[in-house]
Amino acid sequence: MRKDLKIGDQAPAFQTTAVGGEYGAGKIVSLSDFQGQTVVLYFYPKDDTPGCTTQACGLRDAWKDFAGKAAVFGVSIDPAKSHEKFIDKYSLPFPLLSDAEQKIVADYGVWVEKSMYGKTSMGTERSTFVIGPDGKINAIFRKVKPDQHAGLVLAAL
Numbered sequence: 719m720r721k722d723l724k725i726g727d728q729a730p731a732f733q734t735t736a737v738g739g740e741y742g743a744g745k746i747v748s749l750s751d752f753q754g755q756t757v758v759l760y761f762y763p764k765d766d767t768p769g770c771t772t773q774a775c776g777l778r779d780a781w782k783d784f785a786g787k788a789a790v791f792g793v794s795i796d797p798a799k800s801h802e803k804f805i806d807k808y809s810l811p812f813p814l815l816s817d818a819e820q821k822i823v824a825d826y827g828v829w830v831e832k833s834m835y836g837k838t839s840m841g842t843e844r845s846t847f848v849i850g851p852d853g854k855i856n857a858i859f860r861k862v863k864p865d866q867h868a869g870l871v872l873a874a875l
Contacts, residue, residue: 778810
């Protein structure tokens, strides 16, 4: 069941493995670790697919503009090993969170029914949440176009 989070809602807590950036091959992180900081959680369907690569590389290419503004994390249901390969292949400077148990995608309401070529399946909706230093959601971008993502997020910071 989709949760409809709104701007001003308390961001759902999470604890999972972060890979890449300062976390290297993996370290457990929680939303509470970033209390007092702005956090960007961008949810994407799958590592190393065309749209997800465009989205990640857009953030990579604008990375200097994000410096000091927010802790940025990509989130997908891919395992940590897949994230490592994706980060290495495209030199991504930010960490990715592994949500293999699909808990975070469910809590943020982005695990949805999708339809492609007449076939329906469950998957991650490409969505981004900007969480303020107080832990409340400041901005939500749903069904984000991969090539416009970095600009939308920067404008919200």
